[in-house]
Amino acid sequence: MTTQKQRIAVLGAGQIGTIIAGMLAEQGHEVTLADAAQAQLAHAAGKRFGTAVVDASDLAALRAFLADRDIVVSACPYFLNKGIAKAAAETRTHYFDLTEDVATTAYIKELGKTADVALVPQCGLAPGFICILGADMAARFENVRTIKMRVGALPLYPTNALRYNVTWSVDGLINEYCNPCEIVFDGQPTVVPALEGIEGVMIDGVAYEAFNTSGGLGTLTETLAGKVRNMSYKTLRYPGHAEIMKLLLRDLELADDRETMRRILSHSAPFTRKDVVVIFVTGVGERKGRLEEESVVLRYDGNDELGAIQLTTASGCVAMVELFLAGKLPARGFVRQEDAILADFLATKAGTRLLHEARGADATALGHTLALKQAA
Template identity: 30%
Template sequence: MKYKVFVAGSGGIGEAAALLLREWCEFETEIFLGDVSEENLAKAKNFILQNSQKTSVVETILMSKDGTNEAMKSAFESCACLLDCSPGTQAPRMARFACDFKMHYANLTEYVAETDEVIALAKDAETGFVLQTGLAPGFINVLAMSLYRKFVEQFENETIEKVGMKVGALTAHAHQPHFYGFTWSPIGVATEYVKPSRVVRDYEIRQIPALSDRETIIIGGRTYEADLTSGGAADLPDYFRHKAK
């Protein structure tokens, strides 16, 4: 079985996702890389071809910054799925492409307002929409729900004191001025720190400033700081409203 996948955005995350799809999928894939930069496309395609043992097709599509062009339309019409690795502000635009061309859609973004817009678009979609599928939001939310369901099953009680999700990655080589290992968009990182956080307090959803609830945690005998950021909880605040204090 063969599927054609359009990967929108050929930066570090996009090229890595495309490589994983080509190399590790249980089915054969044809990858269409889309980006507004020819330089990024050439770099990403070269990265995939050099690091993959597979011989399946990898095509590049130069995307328009606004609207569509003939190359985009042709690729969209042939693809089953659009994996959105573009900047978070582009999520509603990419989701509309998926709706218009009847592709399944998945994204990685932590942007809250844009995610709400995509959810509204997806209500009338004929295909599947899987949002916020990265690490946080994404895997951490699946893990939290798994633990919560085990709690409910064991104690037969859906009301809980607290759900806390902490995600972080510490690089071995941190440099001034940020002391942060950027493996994805610095703009996305900044967004998590400056936009409001959606949290549950006293069983209701609140919006409070990011970085406004700092706490100290100790892991393996080392002391770290943790704080609130925007977007990492995905839609769990909606689910845990009236369930978590």
């Protein structure tokens, strides 16, 4: 594997895809940002990367576009990723995406059994960075009792009844609020309903609620099967959000009318860069016969130039591309997020940025641990 200049296509010129394209271009790669809408590409004018109008749902056009690319990164809605992954495999283009969708990941995993290229879904924040942190936490114990992963992407200044602003894909948000959620309970993988399991969480003096959402564990339930007694992923929101979403999705049955739900969220919860991302991972297990607990809390604040969810999602994806090019991930087939070693992940350019821009004592501790490993 090589870290030399690569020809990289980024599909989807939304809030995340554009940042990914810029970060990869800054690392010296030949990047083309593609989208089905010319208007969506207009804000990329003058950037360090090229643009192209490509409809990712047109598989013939997509295959032609990918024919001379080394890598494709999909920042498209999850429902397009099966076709994109298939086209990538057919054109021998290494594939990365941001999907949280369990069915899409299962399809890509099956595709990876015969693919000559690497297929790396679920990059970003959750799944993504959180899975790498969770696997690292589990490895700290000789016997693992509990791993809890909590992630919130929230407005810094909530102003509506939902106490929420959309900071990434509306389709992905609805998907994770509707689909079954994988957990490990009493040593057995199982599924539980989304929007349930509500618990109160206090982090640095701020009150949140946490509840089940789909896809955040990625492939960890399979990876840690038989190694952890209880493991869960929950989304953090400000208190009261889950009950409103239950009203909309269940009582009003908008889970069966996602286009209406999409319009409601787009209208009532506009995008903001004044956001905050909170990451909270706790592990309980045995070390040398004693039961111990460890926690990692990281916080990222957005600003007028770059939102926190943009930073964390784009950096998580780009770090995986860097690791792949450095030969620190499998060269072909299905690649899990937890195939990445946390120290290697944080040592990439994008990972180092994640570490440096995090707030909190745990960010300092992670940086110190990384420095010690690098020195050794």
